[in-house]
Amino acid sequence: MRFFDVVLLGAGSAAESIWPHLPGKSVAVVEANRVGGECPFVSCMPSKALLRSAQVRRLVSQAHTLGAVSSALVLDDGAQAFAAAVQRRDRIVARRDDGDNAAELIRSGAVLYRGHGRVQAPGRLIVEDYSGVVEELSYGELVVATGSSPVIPPIPGLDLVPTWVSDEALSSFELPASLAIMGGGAVGCELAQVYATFDVDTTIIEAADHLLPHEDPAVGEVLAEALQRSGVKIRTGAKLARAEPHEVGALLIMDTGAELCASRVLVAVGRQPNVADLGLETLGISPDTHALEVDAQGRVIGVDHLWAVGDVTAIAPFTHTAGYQGRITAANLQGGERRADYRAIPRCVYTDPPVAAVGITANEARSRGLEIREAAMPLNSTARAASDGNDIGILNLIADVRRGILVGASIVGTGADEMIAEAALAIRAEMPISLLVDLVHAFPTYGEAYEPPLRQLLDLDTDDMPMVSGG
Ligand SMILES: Cc1cc2nc3c(=O)[nH]c(=O)nc-3n(C[C@H](O)[C@H](O)[C@H](O)COP(=O)(O)OP(=O)(O)OC[C@H]3O[C@@H](n4cnc5c(N)ncnc54)[C@H](O)[C@@H]3O)c2cc1C
């Protein structure tokens, strides 16, 4: 049995910011699927590649409104355009081949074991490869970085109709004739815009009363308008109650009694941490655990020599969080004392226009008993929106009145995904609003939209027409 100082279970975004940063330690990485995990192959990168192709397709169709051509361009039909977008997508995801990532891992000095890893006892792990060959390893420290999987809700008949989960929707070469998407969260909204733009009749079914229900309602409302302009149909406040096979593919019956036919159903109602079948019960962890609960240093609470990083912790499940947790855990495995601070992790949805938020929502702030004040600004009132021809968007800031600092921000609009970094820094560094209000943004940029609401929060001049909602 070979001993390693550190064994990483899973080789995704979280783990890859650990293995190159443990000089002097012997490291093994156990991976059941692809080195690199989901992000480069079946989640972030293929979705962002397809979203970009879709965005350009819409832009070209609007070129005459932007003075680029004299009349509307005649586009290829959606299927031809999608075939080209898929070729580009597959180049960007290296045709889902993890060979380069695996080679880099090995160059870092770590040992790669391909197969399913499972703890046998404290300090011991087995790896079973595809042919059933089992290897046994022993470890000093174990880092669980096993990611998450889509939730499939127990809806009668759903297993009898054609369904996709996100990685299938992002690996497909063909367009469905029509697509019903269960869930108006990040996955549902991004993929709805992709498929609708390639002329697929696409409907989002969202249980809550607005899209992206984890964010402030105004965000979901502005996004809904943008998606509808891309051809997406939206049914909010509706849950799928039952599904039946149908000549088209699926007949979907909502809890409201409404019905919808679609040739394919994309199930996008959230993800759950991968904690099953890891042998964690041998370490005293309950088999009913939903996520591995970690302290700020990355240690699994109550279990010696066990760490967890990435989606398996269910903390802000994004690639950038996985990388952040990985860097902190690597430093602590080297004897450091680094602690994670999750107050300012950005949450972005890369629709067109994108959505970006950071910190807490107004509802969360109120439930924590904070005295808050909100100030908002429509992005279409910026000079940049006028010159670009963008007429949709909003920026909303949430201030903690007693401390005079920002605690939350959300933006929908062109550039939101980049603009959010300013609010993230302000929240993370607890910068006084009196300082933020003195920051000068270049003219004409979307960033200028921060200035009127910040002034509003300080009761300075209000001539730039920010909209204010109560706290
Ligand atoms: C459609 C979609 C789009 C997304 N887009 C974005 C985005 O634009 N930006 C963003 O920040 N985030 C995005 N995310 C989220 C992002 O993909 C995840 O947060 C990130 O991949 C998590 O990294 P991880 O290392 O925790 O898990 P993963 O990357 O999933 O890695 C876990 C690895 O562990 C392996 N594994 C699991 N169990 C075992 C075992 N027992 N033995 C051996 N190996 C095992 C798996 O095979 C996998 O390779 C998106 C997610 C989805 C679904």
Ligand SMILES: NC(=O)c1ccc[n+]([C@@H]2O[C@H](COP(=O)([O-])OP(=O)(O)OC[C@H]3O[C@@H](n4cnc5c(N)ncnc54)[C@H](O)[C@@H]3O)[C@@H](O)[C@H]2O)c1
């Ligand atoms: N741009 C990004 O960073 C990005 C993109 C895609 C996914 N992701 C990650 O993937 C995770 C999963 O995304 P997701 O969209 O699947 O989950 P999500 O939690 O973001 O959204 C799920 C949605 O489904 C709705 N829902 C739940 N049950 C339902 C039902 N029975 N009928 C109708 N609607 C129902 C919820 O109200 C919610 O709006 C996200 O949390 C995020 O971390 C990130």
